[in-house]
Every structure is written in structure tokens, then in C-alpha cells.
Amino acid sequence: MGFDLNSLSRAVAQHGRVARVVVAATHGSTPREVGAAMLVWETGQSGTIGGGTLEFNLARAARLQAAPNQLGRHALGPEMGQCCGGAVDVLTEIYDAERLKTLTQQQVFARLVAGHGDMPFKVKRLLAATRAQGVPPMPQLIGDWMIEPFETPTTTLWIWGAGHVGRALVHTLAPLPWVQITWVDTATDRFPDEIPPNVTALPAQDPARLVRHAPVDANHLVLTYSHALDLELCHQLLAHGFGHVGLIGSATKWARFRKRLALLGHAGEQIARIQCPIGDPDLGKHPQAIAVGVAAALLNERSPQQLGQEKIA
CATH class of the missing domain: 3.40.50.720 (NAD(P)-binding Rossmann-like Domain)
Structure with missing residues (x-):
């Protein structure tokens, strides 16, 4: 799993404003893994974060979202009525052509998606290990920072x-x-x-x-x-x-x-x-x-x- 920039770019070129909804963290039993993502625009969507009520509600919310970033936790049982019993942290980011222009590989690997402040030491250590080993890290949420390498064909x-x-x-x-x-x-x-x-x-x-x-x-x-x-x-x-x-x-x-x-x-x-x-x-x-x-x-x-x-x- 990773940040599929090619698919996002094609969607933005075709539909204009596109929301990227990604599973940032999981707690307990969940329908999809960290890094699973979907793209949502006004009249449709592609990809999946697991289907069901979670996906339906978050796709609807993404179409109405005004903030460029929104990170929230959703309890699948009490909140969504789903049987998984776990919870997911979901990041929704709004992209258009202008925002895509400013997106760099470094920003994808480690980007501040909530709160504020300098990059924490744990994130710096992870990026240093990535550069030294040449192996991209798995998608993960560290505090308010989303770690997510580019998805490249292997x-x-x-x-x-x-x-x-x-x-x-x-x-x-x-x-x-x-x-x-x-x-x-x-x-x-x-x-x-x-x-x-x-x-x-x-x-x-x-x-x-x-x-x-x-x-x-x-x-x-x-x-x-x-x-x-x-x-x-x-x-x-x-x-x-x-x-x-x-x-x-x-x-x-x-x-x-x-x-x-x-x-x-x-x-x-x-x-x-x-x-x-x-x-x-x-x-x-x-x-x-x-x-x-x-x-x-x-x-x-x-x-x-x-x-x-x-x-x-």
C-alpha cells in the first residue's frame, strides 16, 4: 500500500476536486488495512476502504468537507453498526490541481495532517532508516504525522x-x-x-x-x-x-x-x-x-x- 499519485492525478484531471480517504490506523478488527484508500468526487468514487456503512458515510462526508485535511476516529460497532467491533483512524485530504503541484515525495513520505509542530524524532528516525536501507516504510500514523510512501510498480x-x-x-x-x-x-x-x-x-x-x-x-x-x-x-x-x-x-x-x-x-x-x-x-x-x-x-x-x-x- 502507498500513495498512488498517478491515480489521484488522473482523477483530479477528470473531476477537479477530489477527496482522498485513507485508513491511517486500525484498532481491533477492521475491514481494511492501514494504507487502504479511496478517491471520492462529486459524482462518483474509486477504490475502497472496506465498503459498508463506514465507506458510505465517509464518502458522503468527503464530498462536503471544506478543510484540506481531516483526521478522525470511527468506532465501527457503536458508531456505524458494523460487526467488525474495531475502530479506524481515517484521514481525508482534499486535492485539486494546485495542491498537486506542491506535493513532493518528501511530503508524501511524512506529512503533518493534524495539529501543528515540528517533525517528531520518531518520524525523523524512520525517514533516516528509509534512506539508509532503501526500503520504503509501511503506511502508518505517528502522532499527527502520516507516513506514506509513493505507490510505485514493483x-x-x-x-x-x-x-x-x-x-x-x-x-x-x-x-x-x-x-x-x-x-x-x-x-x-x-x-x-x-x-x-x-x-x-x-x-x-x-x-x-x-x-x-x-x-x-x-x-x-x-x-x-x-x-x-x-x-x-x-x-x-x-x-x-x-x-x-x-x-x-x-x-x-x-x-x-x-x-x-x-x-x-x-x-x-x-x-x-x-x-x-x-x-x-x-x-x-x-x-x-x-x-x-x-x-x-x-x-x-x-x-x-x-x-x-x-x-x-
Whole structure:
């Protein structure tokens, strides 16, 4: 979890005044973790802090908020009638184009959101540790100071193919702010009319020629309409380098591909790095089921710290 400046900037450009509502601290059982955020504007919203009465009431209040910052604690049981039983400290900040211009990375990492005064020693120590270790701190509230690093993509994913499975994968994975997606197919009309703003669509008559432009540590999902193109992509990726490659297909397809890739000169241990099939076979072969399985695998690969389960103090 972190401050998703790209999403906020797009929302401000489209809607003008936008409230960013973020869970700053949790006490007991709560529906979302620290750092969970939603954006609210006059006619809509995106993201979620857990749904239910809490989200409904805070979204309504955000549309009426006049102050640039507001920090408050909400008891989910007595105040909201929710069953979680805990409480959350929620920060609501109002942004427009002018405020975005003044926002710096330092202000996101540590910003005074309530009260007044100099930066406390605990915050200074945390920022010093961040600079020394090169590891951003987890979102957290320290007194009147909100600690929240920028959300930056940590997983580079190239999806080869814009058919049913490719579309399901993009639909499922694009909302994850830490995934940066490049989507490739053979022609513009292979893509849907609407593509998520954080997805780069690349039409190319010969997609395999784009492999050389991918980072050598990128992850790839190969699922084009053509077995011949799938094979060529696997061949080029094995020569180029990759973090992970997943290939859609059956056991029979993969057996044939292994033989052909070996004949093309690739070593068995390198070929074995390609995963086929992708997703979780127990979930079935529906495109959305495949996408859910792939998303689950990506989430499982993230460290507890990246998932927000640990806190740097």
C-alpha cells in the first residue's frame, strides 16, 4: 500500500476536486488495512476502504468537507453498526490541481495532517532508516504525522494476446497499483475499446520482435491466438531473459513445445522455467477463473511487507 499519485492525478484531471480517504490506523478488527484508500468526487468514487456503512458515510462526508485535511476516529460497532467491533483512524485530504503541484515525495513520505509542530524524532528516525536501507516504510500514523510512501510498480508484466483470457487478465490485474502492464497483440482491433489508463497497449504485426524491448526481469504471460506465435515468443524470451514466463495450454501442447524449444537450442533447465499451464487448474478453464488463479499466484509471490502485513517502526 502507498500513495498512488498517478491515480489521484488522473482523477483530479477528470473531476477537479477530489477527496482522498485513507485508513491511517486500525484498532481491533477492521475491514481494511492501514494504507487502504479511496478517491471520492462529486459524482462518483474509486477504490475502497472496506465498503459498508463506514465507506458510505465517509464518502458522503468527503464530498462536503471544506478543510484540506481531516483526521478522525470511527468506532465501527457503536458508531456505524458494523460487526467488525474495531475502530479506524481515517484521514481525508482534499486535492485539486494546485495542491498537486506542491506535493513532493518528501511530503508524501511524512506529512503533518493534524495539529501543528515540528517533525517528531520518531518520524525523523524512520525517514533516516528509509534512506539508509532503501526500503520504503509501511503506511502508518505517528502522532499527527502520516507516513506514506509513493505507490510505485514493483511487478512488470507483459501480456501477449488480447483474446478472452488476455482481456480477463487485464481486467483482473490492472486495478493492482503495483503491477505495470504492457499488452501486446497483432492489431489495434484486437484490443477492447476501453483500456485501463495504467495499461500500455502495443499493436504489432510481428509481436515477437517486441521481446527485445522488455526488461530482462519482466514477467510474461503468453496466450495468443496462434500456437506458432506462442512458440516463437517462448523462443525469443528464452534467448532474451525474463523473470517469469507463463504459457497457456494443455499438457500435450507443452510437451510439443518442450521438444521444439530443445531443437531450437535451449537447455532443458531453461525451458523448465516456463510454467504451463498458467493459473490454478483446479479453478477450471473459464477465462476469468484463469485470471483469478494468475492473480492469486502474483499475490502469493509478494512479501508480507509488500502486502502490508508488517510495519516498520
